[in-house]
Amino acid sequence: xxxxxxxxxxxxxxxxxxxxxxxxxxxxxxxxxxxxxxxxxxxxxxxxxxxxxxxxxxxxxxxxxxxxxxxxxxxxxxxxxxxxxxxxxxxxxxxxxxxxxxxxxxxxxxxxxxxxxxxxxxxxxxxxxxxxxxxxxxxxxxxxxxxxxxxxxxxxxxxxxxxxxxxxxxxxxxxxxxxxxxxxxxxxxxxxxxxxxxxxxxxxxxxxxxxxxxxxxxxxxxxxxxxxxxxxxxxxxxxxxxxxxxxxxxxxxxxxxxxxxxxxxxxxxxxxxxxxxxxxxxxxxxxxxxxxxxxxxxxxxxxxxxxxxxxxxxxxxxxxxxxxxxxxxxxxxxxxxxxxxxx
Ligand code: G3I
Numbered sequence: 187x188x189x190x191x192x193x194x195x196x197x198x199x200x201x202x203x204x205x206x207x208x209x210x211x212x213x214x215x216x217x218x219x220x221x222x223x224x225x226x227x228x229x230x231x232x233x234x235x236x237x238x239x240x241x242x243x244x245x246x247x248x249x250x251x252x253x254x255x256x257x258x259x260x261x262x263x264x265x266x267x268x269x270x271x272x273x274x275x276x277x278x279x280x281x282x283x284x285x286x287x288x289x290x291x292x293x294x295x296x297x298x299x300x301x302x303x304x305x306x307x308x309x310x311x312x313x314x315x316x317x318x319x320x321x322x323x324x325x326x327x328x329x330x331x332x333x334x335x336x337x338x339x340x341x342x343x344x345x346x347x348x349x350x351x352x353x354x355x356x357x358x359x360x361x362x363x364x365x366x367x368x369x370x371x372x373x374x375x376x377x378x379x380x381x382x383x384x385x386x387x388x389x390x391x392x393x394x395x396x397x398x399x400x401x402x403x404x405x406x407x408x409x410x411x412x413x414x415x416x417x418x419x420x421x422x423x424x425x426x427x428x429x430x431x432x433x434x435x436x437x438x439x440x441x442x443x444x445x446x447x448x449x450x451x452x453x454x455x456x457x458x459x460x461x462x463x464x465x466x467x468x469x470x471x472x473x474x475x476x477x478x479x480x481x482x483x484x485x486x487x488x489x490x491x492x493x494x495x496x497x498x499x500x501x502x503x504x505x506x507x508x509x510x511x512x513x514x515x516x517x518x519x520x521x522x523x524x525x526x527x528x529x
């Protein structure tokens with residue numbers, strides 16, 4: 187029963203929910219399709235966050251629809267909005283085993299693939315020089331459902347460059363901006379289920395190996411796409427963050443939301459459970475290392491990726507983010523204030 191699983195957490199003070207500590211930047215992914223037309227959405231972003239990150243507009247399928255072109259138009263309104271409102275802008279993502287664009291995944295040789303990486307990263311980072319200092323350099327390097335702690339995610343980069351594609355991406359990014367923040371970003375490492383545990387072990391192994399090879403990453407991104415029905419492995423997450431910090435790396439929470447498809451339909455109960463799950467996760471992260479950023483993957487339920495894959499059987503809209511469809515704050519928003527604003 188969902189409520190029971192959270193009951194204990196509801197009564198005990200969670201580690202890490204510190205008060206009166208210096209503020210931690212709060213961020214949100216930004217949907218560039220509606221940024222120019224939805225004034226309430228713009229106002230909510232300007233009011234509630236310090237950092238925005240394009241949800242899609244800086245990805246290969248937007249910047250590189252064709253091999254011989256770079257298109258920075260899709261992300262331009264988001265970059266302008268950040269400047270206009272004094273918000274930091276994060277970059278997501280320079281290298282990812284995503285199926286799009288097709289031409290990239292069709293590359294047939296090590297030479298072509300290496301050339302594309304060496305062309306893309308400097309050009310994109312250079313375009314945002316002076317505005318974007320923090321990049322998800324490599325996104326989701328671990329296999330989606332690893333069978334061992336050595337399984338990396340298949341894709342054009344691994345296929346043609348081997349597992350050193352990750353080293354290569356970070357070294358190129360470090361050459362472009364030596365003082366920048368270079369993040370290795372991953373999801374699905376937060377819960378107690380076995381697949382999360384294997385993935386978390388594999389992620390930590392990879393991080394250790396990269397550090398041992400002198401690869402210039404500076405931070406680890408825990409995406410935090412939590413499932414409302416899955417218990418957080420609080421000890422596992424805390425130990426992971428402690429280990430990352432011991433390696434001299436920062437921790438960022440980069441894409442926090444709570445997938446509520448399996449939570450009760452009642453709005454008040456669901457909002458409470460969503461907030462509890464976020465609180466448990468953040469409590470575990472903070473108990474291991476103080477994150478440099480807590481970013482949610484969207485700010486309002488009006489625009490969220492969640493129903494793409496996790497529509498609710500009862501037909502109700504998902505309520506995965508800090509603000510509801512009408513931009514009103516929810517319990518999840520108060521959790522962010524407690525952890526990041528010492529409220
Ligand atoms: O813009 C087109 C539209 O013209 C077309 O009609 C429609 C139907 O195909 O697709 C629209 O593009 C979609 C885009 O989201 C905008 O909605 C793409 O197909 C769809 O693949 C894309 O999904 C995004 C996904 O990453 C893949 O890039 C999600 O919005 C975005 O939330 C999601 O974000 C990822 C992070 O980058 C990495 N971590 C996981 C996270 C959630 O999956």
